[in-house]
Amino acid sequence: MTAPKFRRILLKLSGEALMGDDAYGINPAMLGSIVAEIKSVTDLGVELGVVIGGGNIFRGVGGTATGMDRATADYMGMLATVMNAMALSDAMRQAGINARVQSALNIEQVVEPYIRGKAIRYLEEGKVVIFGAGTGNPFFTTDTAAALRGSEIGAEMVLKATKVDGIYTADPKKDPQATRFARISFDEAIGRNLAVMDATAFALCRDQKLPINVFSIFKTGALKRVVMGEDEGTLVHV
Template identity: 75%
Template sequence: MTAPTSPAYKRILLKLSGEALMGDDAYGINRGTIMRMADEILDVVRLEVELAIVIGGGNIFRGIAPGAQGMDRATADYMGMMATIMNALALQDALKHRGLDARVQSALNIEQVVEPYIRPKALRYLEEGKVVIFAAGTGNPFFTTDTAAALRGAEVGAELVLKATRVDGVYSADPNKDPNATRYSRISFDEAINRRLEIMDATAFALCRDQKLPIKVFSINKPGALARVIMGADEGTLVHV
């Protein structure tokens, strides 16, 4: 089969977990890991793909989690949102070192540090070829950054939500526990629900399904996987209507 020569998608929403930035560290940001991700993103932008990113904060919050035990849930969630802003700034800096122009927009209003989320500005940045990094989730407690990815993806008209994980797709069972587990190349939203596959949190999954916004689950740890997904290669698992 001849390899595709042009991207299969024009506008993408990439969901990065905070844990993806840790590398082999227990928590925090591993500089080598984040610079490698910046290189992967650079390869995609060179394909003239418009790229928006929603980033989690679990890597930073993990370091303070013991002190947060017993804390009010809403307070803990706001702390997690602040962690996503720290990650967004770190990723913006890494992209800057690779010559990429990136903008951070936050659902929380901290104008001295990052600009607020304004949809028309985000759309204009994407059209100008800038990478847009959405931080602070939805700005509301009790909602995950998965939900923020589904929401922002729908708002900016993304053709695909990419969920970058440490596993190279969706499996019939936990591949770490079951050696016979098989990876799905494609699966429908309804099939995933019937088989009780945990792909995203229920709110995010339902939003993508309702908006007919496909999800691609892939491993961010595989070199070149991000570009291969965008070129339409058989990488990871596509969840579709």
């Protein structure tokens, strides 16, 4: 069997990826599909950290959030990411994947706190580490948490799982002539004003020389192809 190109990666999952065709919440079929994709790479011996968003749960209370203080709303969103992390961990357990959830917020009755050294040890033991609660601070997105945790654990790449199979010259849904970039530099992506990640996360990845691959989590086998170094998604590099 061909060896994977990357040994340690950080996967960024949006909360919306768990919704499937539902309006909000967690779609069991979609959750199972994502876990199967993850298992396909952990079976190769790849060390995997996961940062997950909370938009699928938080949007369910979006109506009540109108006019809410930004910091309060962000803390609510962090709690939503912990809920998603717990659901993902349980689904992994049922699939035979050994996973641990670490939270940037201190809620030890539910999940253990984030400790960098322990997270790295878990990865070395072959466990998947799911990082919940973002960075633990308001005003920072889970994109920034992915860039931060990826840098801290020594990941070789941040994989951003989206609904689109890469970065395009234009919105492929609106422009049928839009073409996908196979590779693009950080500087060119900035110059073209391409929305890869939020600005803080993007700048951190660039400064740490941590490449990003944007790919579709809905495309069967895409995660494994990225890990194997095949032409899948779009690679953003220094």
